Amino acid sequence: MKIEYPGDPDTPRSHLPFSPATRVGNLIFVSGQASVDATGKIVSDSFEGEVRRSIENLRKVLESAGSDLAHVVQTRNYVRDDSDVAEFNRIYTEYFQAPYPARTTLTRCLGGLLYEIDCIAVLKDTAD
Template sequence: MSDGNGNSSGVERINPPHLAPPTGFSHAVRTTAPGTLVFLAGQTALDSTGRIVGDGIVEQFERALGNLLEVAASAGAGPSDLTKLTVFAVDVADYRHHAKELGRVWKRLVGSDFPAMAVIGASRLWDEEALVEIDGIAVVR
C-alpha cells in the first residue's frame, strides 16, 4: 500500500479532498501491515539530568520531539512509523505563532511524513517549566 508519497510501507495517510487541507498533520493514518503497536509516553524538553531545557516553544518542541523519537527508536520505531501524536501546549497561541519554525524542526527531525495529530491547550504540564509535551503511537512493522 502506498502512503501517497510513493512509499510502500503499509502505512496510508488519508486526507479526504472535501475537508480542509491538513497542514503539518494527516487527517487519518491507516496501517494494514502486520506490526506491533508502540505507545509512546509524553515527552517534554527534559535533558538527561531531568531538567527542562530550552528558552521557548521552538527549542522545547525540538527537545521534546527528539526525546520522543529516541524513545520510539529504542522500541524499534522510526519516524515514518509514527501514526498518532498529541501535542499538549501551555500556550496554543504561542504554538500557532511559531508554526512555521516548528514545521522546520519537524521536517529536519522527521521528514515529510505526518501522523494524525492534535494540539491541545493545557493550563500546565507535569514539569511546571515545560511549555510542550508530546505523546504518540507508532506501528513497528
C-alpha cells in the same frame, strides 16, 4: 500478547512513575516527552527549543523501541500558550511529513513546560 518496556541508557527517563514506552505486538505507545535531559531534569528554553528537544527525545524513545518518526500514526501535542500554535505547526512539519499522523493539539495547558508530545507508532519492520 506480551507487554514490553523497551529502552536503553540514552532513553530520556523521568523521576515520575511511568515508562517512556510500552510495546504490545507491533504497536508502541510513547509517554509524554518534554524538554528534559537524560536524567529527566527539565531544560527550560525558548518555545522552539523546547519543541525541538521534546521531539528529539521522542525520536530517541522510538528508536530504542524499534521505530522512528516516519512510523508514527498518532501524536498528541500539548502547547501551553495559544500564541505559539502557528510556530508549533511550522516546526511540526519539519519532523512529520504529509500525509501526517493523526493529531490532537491541546492548548492552555502545562505548568512549567511550554510543550509536550506523546505518540503511538508501529514497529519499523512491520509497517511496510
